[in-house]
Amino acid sequence: MSGARKAEIGDKMVKRYPLYLRVLREMAAQGETYASGAVVAKALELDPIVVRKDLSKTGVRGKPRVGFPMTEIIASIERYLGWNAATEAVLAGAGRLGSALLGYPGFQHQGFKIVAAFDANPKKRGKIAGIPVYPSAQIAEIVRTLNVSLGILTVPADQAQAVADAMMAGGIRGIWNFTPVQLSVPADVIVKREDLAASLAVLSHRLRHGEHPK
Amino acid sequence: MSGARKAEIGDKMVKRYPLYLRVLREMAAQGETYASGAVVAKALELDPIVVRKDLSKTGVRGKPRVGFPMTEIIASIERYLGWNAATEAVLAGAGRLGSALLGYPGFQHQGFKIVAAFDANPKKRGKIAGIPVYPSAQIAEIVRTLNVSLGILTVPADQAQAVADAMMAGGIRGIWNFTPVQLSVPADVIVKREDLAASLAVLSHRLRHGEHPK
C-alpha cells in the first residue's frame, strides 16, 4: 500500500482485509484510537501472527505495547481494497438472487455500488431497490455509456455466456459470476466465481469427515 | 474414498470435486463411458496434473490412453461429497437472500435439501418454494423433531447469534453463515462463512492490481 514495489499479496490475505476492516471500524466507533493485532486476532479467532503480518503489510507502523493508529490503519486498508471510492457495477438477471444483491445494504460499506440492472423479462422493468432495470438487449450500450468495468452475473445458466459476452462488448473487465457456468473470456477479463456448490461441499465434508485439520 | 486410511483431503481439493462432477455428469449425459483427466482439465481450464491427482485420490483406477470409467468415478465423487443421499438442512431468515436459496433449484443435484425455514415475521408464514416457513420461536423444537444437523443462516446481523444458538439448541452441528457476524460456537460445531465482502475484495483486487500471479 505504500508506493514502493512490494511482495504480491495473495488471495488469502486479501480475503482477510475486509474482516479486519469490520472489526477496526467497530473499534473506531467505540472511540478506540489504537488497535493492536492481538485484539483484532481475538475478535476474529485468527492467529495473532497472521494479523500482525497482514497489518504490517499495509505499511502503517504500529507502536509496541499500543498497536496501530486507528485512523491510519483503516484508511490504508480501505485504500488498498479500493473502498475509499465506490466501484460501480451493473447486474444482469434480476431474479431472486439478483434482487437480493440489488437490495443488499452491505455493499455501500464495501466501496461497491450497483448502478444499473438488466433482465430479459419485461415485467422486471422499472426499479428494484432504487436501481433502474433495463432490457437485456441494451447491456452493451448502457455499460459503455455508464463506463462501468464490473458486472454481476445472476442470470439462468443457459444465458450466462451470451450475457457475459454482451457485458464485455460494453467494456466490462471483471465478472462476478454467480452461475455454475464455466465462462469463456479473453485473458484480460477477470472472472470470479461465486461457487455455492463448492462452499457447501467444504462444509459438508468437514461435517462428515471431522473438523478440518487446522 | 476407499476404505483404507488415506491422506487428508484439503479444502482446495474438496472445492474442485463439485466442478468435476458437473463436467462428468454432462459427459455422461452425452453418452461418454470414460473420462480422461485431460478432457476434464480442459473443460474447466485447470492444470491436467491437478485433475489427474484429484481423480486418482478417489481410489478409482484409470486406464492409460482411455481415462476413468464414468459410472465409477461419478459414483465415487458423489459418495465422497455425500451427494448420494441428500443432506437435510433448515434455513432461518426468509428475506431476499433466504428466499433465493429456498428457491434455488441447483441444490437437488448437490445432495442438499432444505426441509424447513424460519422467519420472525408472521407475514412470511406458510410456504416458500414449497418449503414450510415456521416462527423463529420454534427453531430448536422443530430442528430437533426433524433431526437436522445443518442450518443456513440468512437473518439480519443483529439476530444471527441468537438464531444460531437456537439452532444449536436443537442439535445443529454445522452452520452455513451468510451473515457478516463472527459467530460464537462450541468447538464441535462447524461454521462455514459465505463472505461476499471477501469475494468482492479478491475480484476488485485483481481488477485493480493486475491479474493474479498464477
Add this chain to the structure above:
DNA sequence: TAGATTGTTAATCGATTAACAATC
C-alpha cells in the same frame, strides 16, 4: 508398435507458524 494418459515420486512454491530481537 507408437503414443497418449495414468500413477507416483521429487522439486518448487507460497503460506503458515515459530522464534526472537527491538521498542515503547
Add this chain to the structure above:
DNA sequence: TAGATTGTTAATCGATTAACAATC
C-alpha cells in the same frame, strides 16, 4: 523498569508443478 506488542527472519507445512516410468 518490566512486559506486552511489533517487526522480521527462519522453520515448517501443504499444495502446486515438474518429471518420468508404467501401461493400455
